[in-house]
Amino acid sequence: MSHDSAQVDPTSKSEQTKKRLREGAMASFSELGFHGTSTRHIATAAGMSSAAVYVHYKSKEELLYRISKFGHEAILAVVREGAASSDDPAQQLRAYAFALAKYHAQEHVSARVVNYELGALEPDHHAEIIALRKELDNVIDAILQRGLDRGVFHTAKPRMAAVAIVGSCIDIARWYRDGGSWTPDDVGEFYADSALRIAGATP
Amino acid sequence: MSHDSAQVDPTSKSEQTKKRLREGAMASFSELGFHGTSTRHIATAAGMSSAAVYVHYKSKEELLYRISKFGHEAILAVVREGAASSDDPAQQLRAYAFALAKYHAQEHVSARVVNYELGALEPDHHAEIIALRKELDNVIDAILQRGLDRGVFHTAKPRMAAVAIVGSCIDIARWYRDGGSWTPDDVGEFYADSALRIAGATP
Structure with missing residues (x-):
C-alpha cells in the first residue's frame, strides 16, 4: 500500500465492496439456493476473485x-x-x-x-x-x-x-x-x- | 442374473427401487435444495450406490x-x-x-x-x-x-x-x-x- 491510499476512505471502500459481495451472494442464493452456491459463484456475481470474498466475509x-x-x-x-x-x-x-x-x-x-x-x-x-x-x-x-x-x-x-x-x-x-x-x-x-x-x- | 430371478416380478422390484430413490431425492432436495444436492446425497439417502441412481434415472x-x-x-x-x-x-x-x-x-x-x-x-x-x-x-x-x-x-x-x-x-x-x-x-x-x-x- 502506498502512502497515497490513506487519502481514500478505507471504510467506505470496504463497505462498498462488502455491499457488492452481499448483492452477488443474494442473487446466487436466490437462484441456486445456499447449498448450491459456491464462493466462486458469489465472486463471479460480484465481479471479484474468490480470494476477495474471504477478505471480507469469513464464510x-x-x-x-x-x-x-x-x-x-x-x-x-x-x-x-x-x-x-x-x-x-x-x-x-x-x-x-x-x-x-x-x-x-x-x-x-x-x-x-x-x-x-x-x-x-x-x-x-x-x-x-x-x-x-x-x-x-x-x-x-x-x-x-x-x-x-x-x-x-x-x-x-x-x-x-x-x-x-x-x-x-x-x-x-x-x-x-x-x-x-x-x-x-x-x-x-x-x-x-x-x-x-x-x-x-x-x- | 440366475434363472431364479425370473420368479421375482422385475417391474415391481424396479418400481420399489425407484420409489426409494425418489424418496431419497425428495429428502435431499428439501434439505439442501436441488442445486445443493449431489447424486451421492441421493444415493446415501436411499441406501444405494451412486451408480445405482443412474440405472434408474438418467439425471x-x-x-x-x-x-x-x-x-x-x-x-x-x-x-x-x-x-x-x-x-x-x-x-x-x-x-x-x-x-x-x-x-x-x-x-x-x-x-x-x-x-x-x-x-x-x-x-x-x-x-x-x-x-x-x-x-x-x-x-x-x-x-x-x-x-x-x-x-x-x-x-x-x-x-x-x-x-x-x-x-x-x-x-x-x-x-x-x-x-x-x-x-x-x-x-x-x-x-x-x-x-x-x-x-x-x-x-
Whole structure:
C-alpha cells in the first residue's frame, strides 16, 4: 500500500465492496439456493476473485447471516412504521399487511433468500434471526388482540390468523416477478384487504 | 442374473427401487435444495450406490421432474375431489382450500420441493408442470366465478383472490413441522374459513 491510499476512505471502500459481495451472494442464493452456491459463484456475481470474498466475509454462511439480518431488520422497520401510523387496530392491520406484502413483491429476490434459507444458518445466527421474526409476530399479535378486545376483529384463532396473514405475504416472494401487470402497490392493497378479511374485521 | 430371478416380478422390484430413490431425492432436495444436492446425497439417502441412481434415472433433473409431476398430480386429485363434493360454490371453495392446506401440512417435505424448486426443471418438464399448476388455478377460478355470478362471493379481483388463497396454502409447507400443536386437519379447517373470507363469502 502506498502512502497515497490513506487519502481514500478505507471504510467506505470496504463497505462498498462488502455491499457488492452481499448483492452477488443474494442473487446466487436466490437462484441456486445456499447449498448450491459456491464462493466462486458469489465472486463471479460480484465481479471479484474468490480470494476477495474471504477478505471480507469469513464464510458463505456469514454472508447469508448478514443478508438475513439486514432483510429482517428492513421488514421489521416497514411493518413497525405501518403499525405506528394509526391508533385504530383495523388501520394498523391494513398498514402492517400493506407494508409486508409490498416489501415481498418489491424485494422478492432477497425475500426468497431471507425466508427460504433460514435452515442453513449456524445455531447462534439462526437464533438471532428467529428472535427478529418473533418481534414481527409480536407486532401483529398485539394488533389482532387489541382489535379483538375492541370487538372490531372476529376470529377464534388469532395466532393462526397471524400465521395465515404473514404467510400469505411471505408467499408473494415465491411468485412475484418484475414487469407483470400487478405493481407492488396493487399487491399491497389487495393483501391489506385480505388481512382484514382473515381477521374478520367488521366492514 | 440366475434363472431364479425370473420368479421375482422385475417391474415391481424396479418400481420399489425407484420409489426409494425418489424418496431419497425428495429428502435431499428439501434439505439442501436441488442445486445443493449431489447424486451421492441421493444415493446415501436411499441406501444405494451412486451408480445405482443412474440405472434408474438418467439425471438428478429427471428425479426432480418425476417428484414434481407426482406431487402436482396428487395435489390436483385432492382439490378436484374437494371441488366435486358439492354444487355450492362456498362449499366447493371450502373443500378446495381444506384439501390444499391439509396436503401442504401433511406432505410439507415433498411440497417444499414441489413448490420451491420448479426453476431447476428443464424447459419441457417445466412447461408440463406449469400446465398442471394452470389446471389447479382453473379449478379455483371456476369456483370463484360461479360464486360471484350467484352473488355469494364479493371481490373485485377474483384472480388475485385465487393467488392469495392458493399462496397462503402453499406457504404452509414453509412453516409446518410434524409434532406441533396444530394437526393438518386444524390447519385445513382454518385455511378453508380464511379462503371464504378472502373471497368475501356472505356468512
